Amino acid sequence: MSKARLMQGNEACAEGAIAAGVNFFAGYPITPSTEIAESMAKLLPKKDGTFLQMEDEIASFGAVLGASLAGAKAMDATSGPGFSLKQELIGYGACAEIPCVLVDVQRVGPSTGQPTAPSQGDIMQVRWGTHGDHPVIALSPWSVRETFDLTVRAVNYSERFRTPVILLMDEMVGHLRERVELPESVEVYPRRRPHESRAEGYEPYRPASDGVPDTADFGQGYHIHVTGLIHDGTGFPAGSPTVTRDDIRRLHKKIERVGEEIIHVEESFLEDARFAVVAMGGTARTAYEAVREARKEGIPVGLLRLITVWPFADAALLRLAERVDSILVAELSYGQLVREVDRAVHGKARVELCGKYDMTSLTPAEILANIRKLAGRDA
Amino acid sequence: MKKELRFSGSGGQGVITAAVLLGEAAALEGREVCQSQSYGPEARGGAAKAEVILSDETIYHPHVEHPDFVLAMTQKAADKYYKDLSPEGLLLLDEELVPNPPNFSNTRRIPITKLAIEQVGKPLFANIVALGAIVRLTGLVSLDTVKDCVAKRVPPHTVEANEKALRIGYEAAK
Amino acid sequence: MMERSYEKYFREGRLPHIWCPGCGNGLAMKAIVMAIEEKGLPQDETVIVSGIGCSSRASGYMDFDTLHTAHGRAIPFATGIKLANPRLHVIVITGDGDCTAIGGNHFIHGCRRNVDLTVIMFNNEIYGMTGGQGSPTTPLDRLTTTAPYGTSVRPFDACHIAMAAGATYVGRSTAYHVRHLAKLIGEGIDNKGFSFIEAYVQCPTAYGRKNRLGSGADMMKHMRDSAVMLSAWEKLPADKRQGKFPIGCFLKREVEDFNTSYEELVDRAGGVR
Numbered sequence: 001m002s003k004a005r006l007m008q009g010n011e012a013c014a015e016g017a018i019a020a021g022v023n024f025f026a027g028y029p030i031t032p033s034t035e036i037a038e039s040m041a042k043l044l045p046k047k048d049g050t051f052l053q054m055e056d057e058i059a060s061f062g063a064v065l066g067a068s069l070a071g072a073k074a075m076d077a078t079s080g081p082g083f084s085l086k087q088e089l090i091g092y093g094a095c096a097e098i099p100c101v102l103v104d105v106q107r108v109g110p111s112t113g114q115p116t117a118p119s120q121g122d123i124m125q126v127r128w129g130t131h132g133d134h135p136v137i138a139l140s141p142w143s144v145r146e147t148f149d150l151t152v153r154a155v156n157y158s159e160r161f162r163t164p165v166i167l168l169m170d171e172m173v174g175h176l177r178e179r180v181e182l183p184e185s186v187e188v189y190p191r192r193r194p195h196e197s198r199a200e201g202y203e204p205y206r207p208a209s210d211g212v213p214d215t216a217d218f219g220q221g222y223h224i225h226v227t228g229l230i231h232d233g234t235g236f237p238a239g240s241p242t243v244t245r246d247d248i249r250r251l252h253k254k255i256e257r258v259g260e261e262i263i264h265v266e267e268s269f270l271e272d273a274r275f276a277v278v279a280m281g282g283t284a285r286t287a288y289e290a291v292r293e294a295r296k297e298g299i300p301v302g303l304l305r306l307i308t309v310w311p312f313a314d315a316a317l318l319r320l321a322e323r324v325d326s327i328l329v330a331e332l333s334y335g336q337l338v339r340e341v342d343r344a345v346h347g348k349a350r351v352e353l354c355g356k357y358d359m360t361s362l363t364p365a366e367i368l369a370n371i372r373k374l375a376g377r378d379a
Numbered sequence: 380m381k382k383e384l385r386f387s388g389s390g391g392q393g394v395i396t397a398a399v400l401l402g403e404a405a406a407l408e409g410r411e412v413c414q415s416q417s418y419g420p421e422a423r424g425g426a427a428k429a430e431v432i433l434s435d436e437t438i439y440h441p442h443v444e445h446p447d448f449v450l451a452m453t454q455k456a457a458d459k460y461y462k463d464l465s466p467e468g469l470l471l472l473d474e475e476l477v478p479n480p481p482n483f484s485n486t487r488r489i490p491i492t493k494l495a496i497e498q499v500g501k502p503l504f505a506n507i508v509a510l511g512a513i514v515r516l517t518g519l520v521s522l523d524t525v526k527d528c529v530a531k532r533v534p535p536h537t538v539e540a541n542e543k544a545l546r547i548g549y550e551a552a553k
Numbered sequence: 554m555m556e557r558s559y560e561k562y563f564r565e566g567r568l569p570h571i572w573c574p575g576c577g578n579g580l581a582m583k584a585i586v587m588a589i590e591e592k593g594l595p596q597d598e599t600v601i602v603s604g605i606g607c608s609s610r611a612s613g614y615m616d617f618d619t620l621h622t623a624h625g626r627a628i629p630f631a632t633g634i635k636l637a638n639p640r641l642h643v644i645v646i647t648g649d650g651d652c653t654a655i656g657g658n659h660f661i662h663g664c665r666r667n668v669d670l671t672v673i674m675f676n677n678e679i680y681g682m683t684g685g686q687g688s689p690t691t692p693l694d695r696l697t698t699t700a701p702y703g704t705s706v707r708p709f710d711a712c713h714i715a716m717a718a719g720a721t722y723v724g725r726s727t728a729y730h731v732r733h734l735a736k737l738i739g740e741g742i743d744n745k746g747f748s749f750i751e752a753y754v755q756c757p758t759a760y761g762r763k764n765r766l767g768s769g770a771d772m773m774k775h776m777r778d779s780a781v782m783l784s785a786w787e788k789l790p791a792d793k794r795q796g797k798f799p800i801g802c803f804l805k806r807e808v809e810d811f812n813t814s815y816e817e818l819v820d821r822a823g824g825v826r
Contacts, residue, residue: 006399006406006414024637045822050636050815055662059629062622062659066602066633069620070641074633092623116418176441177399177414179406218618218634219641221597223564225613227621236567236613282441289439364440 004181009147009173010077012180013103014039016151017075019186022101023049024072026063028056028082031115032171033105036077057082061089061102068100069226071191071217073155077103080122081112084129090164091130092228094251097205097213099158099191101151103167105174108359117359118171120281120332123340126166127310133248135255137262138166138310140281144178150307156189157262161255162212168309170332172282172361191217198222206233211254255311263308265316269295270302275374276320276349278341279330280306283362287330290367299375306337314344321345326374330354330367381434382519383443386509387460388452388473391423393506396532397450398429400510403528404520405433413441428460433519448517450509452491457481469516471509487516489551495544504544511548522549562586562596564616571610575761575769577728577754581675582611584731584752585644588738599642602631604651607682607756608675611646625656628663631670639812642742645672649690650680653709657689660711664718664747668811671741671748674711677756685759696763711751716804721746723804727753729776730800737802746810753780 007015013036017025025040037053044051050067054060057078064074078086083104093100106122108114126138137157141147151167158165192214196202204215204224213233216222229237230244238244255262269291270276279287284305291303304320306313321327327349329338338353345351354370356362372378384401386394395416402414416429430443445465450472451457457477461470464483472480474488489512495505507529514522526542533541563586572578589599599617603609605624612619618641622630627645635643652660652674663670679697680686687697689709696703715723722744726734734752741748755761755772766772781789783801819825 004406004409006403006412024633026633045815045819046824048819048825052632052636054629054632055658058626059632059659059662062626062629063633063636065622066620066630067637068633069630070600070634070637072633072637074637088623089626172415172441175415177402177412178438178441179402179410179412217638218600218620219598219638223596223616223618225619225621227613228623229621285439285441292439361440361442363442363444365444 004179006177007144007180008035008175008177009141009144009169010035010105010175011039012144012148013077013151013167013169014043015182016148017101017155018043018047019148020073020152020155021188022073022075022155023047024064024067024074025049025076026052026054026060026067026074027076028054028060028078030057030079030082032107032174033077033079033103035174036103036105057085058089061086064100065089065093065098068098069218071219073099073159073191075101075103075155077105079105079107080109080125083122083125087129091132091134093164094130094134095228095230096226097162097215098164099162100164101154101158101167102164103151103169105169105171107171108357114359116171118282118332118361119357120170120283121336121357122168123309123333123336126168134251135163136166136310137161137163137255137308138168139307140168140309141173142281142284142305143173144176145180145182147173148180148182152186156187159189159191160212162192162215163255166310168281170281170283176282194220194222203233203235205231205235207250207254211250211257260315263311263313263316265307265313266305268303268305270304270320270323273300273302273323274325275299275301275328275371276304276324277301277328277330277367277371278304278306278317278337280309280337283330283332286362286364287367289364290371293364293368294371297377299371299377301371301375312340312344317341317344318346318348321349324349326350326352328352328354328367328370328374330362332356332361381432381436381438382448382517383446384431384433384448384517385443385446385460386429386431386450387456388427389456390418390425390427392427392452393503394427394450394452395429397506397510397513398431400525400528400532401513401520402431403532404524405431407524407528408520410434411436411438413438415441426456428456448513450513451477452505452509453477454479471512471516473505473509487552489548491548494547494551498547499540499544504540507541507544508548508551511545512552515549515552558590559583559586562589562616563614567614570614572607573758575755575757576607577677577756577769577773578608578611578675580728580731581608581673581734581752581754582614584734585646585673585738586615587731587735588742589644591735591739592742594642594742598640599644600634601644601646602627602634603646604648604656606648606651606680607677608646608648609651625651625654625659627651628656628659628670628672632663632666632668635668635670636812636815643670644742645670647672647674649674649676649678649711650688653689653711653714661714661718664715664720664749666811667719667721667746667808669745669747671738671750673738673750673752675752675754676711677754677760679756679760681756681759685763697760712749712803715749719808720749720804721806721808722748722802724802725751725753726800727776727780728755729773730780733800740802740805744805746808
């Protein structure tokens with residue numbers, strides 16, 4: 001019998017989390033992410049895991065950070081308004097280097113906005129919402145199956161780099177049901193472990209050769225101290241300028257040093273393209289269809305889809321800009337992704353926006369019309 | 380083959396469930412499926428719209444553009460959602476709840492909710508009556524597959540009533 | 554010699570502490586390790602979680618796995634720790650601002666949820682670390698840097714909140730009554746559920762000085778003279794209660810803790826532990 005079944009994006013996120021070893025979920029209900037919490041509430045008790053509904057968005061992410069420090073693989077899911085509230089503790093997780101995954105199923109904002117309608121307006125808040133300097137990893141799926149895969153990847157990256165990783169979904173994908181077949185098993189990155197004893201001078205925040213510390217879990221006898229204050233290798237607060245500079249720089253370098261390895265993009269119809277559409281998440285599906293139609297009309301256009309949104313695909317965008325004349329950025333906002341694309345291309349290609357923020361997704365016809373304009377083929 | 384279907388009505392009528400069930404059946408039969416919905420904040424009342432796209436190939440844009448089929452369970456839904464039907468498409472209306480059918484050539488009227496009340500006992504079953512009719516009118520999935528999907532999704536003590544609703548809808552669409 | 558036995562619970566290399574001369578936080582911290590020793594909690598399986606503020610610096614001085622969280626968030630972090638690894642004994646150190654202002658919602662839901670945590674709130678009636686701003690427990694008509702004409706909003710009674718919100722052990726003592734405080738903390742550790750102990754501590758620097766309450770020692774004398782054991786307090790006529798406050802165990806109730814309830818939920822779900 002085929003294992004194919006109809007599954008919602010949010011459900012696939014929960015399935016991916018379980019497959020990747022997530023055994024702790026704390027959340028607070030918010031549309032359009034709630035089905036993730038509901039699925040975890042159903043699945044976790046059966047799988048030796050803990051599901052917890054907390055009193056608010058801040059508390060749920062606090063519980064996730066605590067659970068991770070105690071050895072759990074932990075996840076939380078929310079939407080834009082909840083994400084705003086969690087910013088404080090996202091910064092904490094980055095500073096104290098606590099592995100965990102936070103899912104943001106975007107909806108229309110600002111404020112309560114349009115709770116059930118699709119948007120991609122959180123691109124900048126997931127990158128820059130916290131105070132201070134720290135890098136962010138954010139992945140954005142375009143299908144139900146890819147939601148499963150990227151949830152697994154997000155969990156693995158969070159463990160490898162010891163940092164909160166954002167799964168940046170949108171309502172289009174979160175609420176979409178598709179026919180999927182899920183893999184029997186997935187590759188799981190294990191929790192990092194100390195390689196020294198206390199007597200041997202173990203320091204919980206001293207970086208390993210890849211720049212990431214092998215911090216012990218609570219309860220392993222290491223008596224570690226974890227704080228959101230800037231700290232040195234011992235984990236204790238240090239007031240010195242050198243320690244501060246080194247700590248902040250290391251947070252960045254541990255991710256920068258792997259370069260494009262974690263920056264995933266997908267190219268379609270780009271071999272001979274003179275024009276390109278750049279899109280992510282659900283909007284990339286619409287863009288794909290528009291590009292395919294444009295090709296039928298003889299317009300040499302291709303699609304660059306961002307799978308890793310942060311760190312931004314600077315190099316891929318620059319390479320693209322060197323090949324094409326103009327780039328159309330299709331996104332469900334007043335224009336956020338377009339600013340980043342414009343920055344990355346260093347003036348080597350013209351960058352235009354095809355944005356929408358009216359509760360509906362873009363249509364292939366709308367993007368196609370913009371492609372025609374880009375190619376100088378206005379009717 | 381690519382078919383676009385839209386089920387519309389008001390919140391609580393179960394149009395989303397009906398769309399999910401159709402999508403599940405098509406997925407089991409090996410088709411590519413995209414099912415999506417839009418709804419207001421109300422759990423009951425308000426507008427509800429669900430869409431299903433079935434295809435033999437990968438589906439990219441997941442939302443319906445020119446439906447081949449529209450189900451409307453309220454007058455408001457009928458007036459709003461029939462307009463972009465493809466010319467060869469089919470409009471299915473709840474005969475009682477849509478007293479003024481829109482001016483569309485290929486329209487089928489079935490007293491869906493009335494059948495649910497009179498023959499299954501509750502208006503709650505209207506969506507499954509509609510689903511039965513849709514299975515017959517569109518011929519996209521087999522009745523047996525849909526029956527299996529319904530049995531898996533509904534509470535055990537309602538399986539019999541739901542199967543009856545499905546059959547009644549199917550018969551009414553003769 | 555007894556005193557020496559506590560040394561192993563402190564990180565000598567992290568001392569001296571940052572608290573001002575005359576501060577009561579050190580006494581409350583000592584009461585916690587007295588209770589830990591008395592109850593024989595294994596050092597490797599005990600976690601100290603704190604929020605932000607003067608009180609919450611205590612975690613850094615204590616030789617356990619320790620977590621200095623964000624302002625007001627100690628209880629959510631502690632909840633995650635206890636549920637992810639129920640073997641761990643989790644003790645929360647918080648302050649009056651941390652617990653009842655910014656962390657107020659977490660506090661009341663912590664009481665309701667009844668996870669097996671022991672929460673000790675150091676109540677110095679002021680925001681000490683930021684230099685003496687009014688907190689939700691600052692009494693009426695006191696001077697603070699944000700109430701230069703006197704406080705005009707009634708203070709919270711954190712023990713009343715804990716009792717009303719469903720905590721399963723609630724008590725209060727002071728930095729003057731260290732052994733009594735340690736006894737209450739020990740009872741809180743024994744209680745399998747959410748225990749809340751309020752520890753009155755003096756802040757001569759940011760609160761005492763501004764309100765002419767004297768030195769740290771003077772403030773402790775005031776605690777000695779105005780704290781009344783609950784049994785005596787209950788017999789005290791209303792007019793004699795003026796200027797005094799009760800200490801002791803205010804509430805102890807048998808309610809299944811979260812982890813036990815969750816294990817039952819797992820059974821109902823057909824899961825395995």
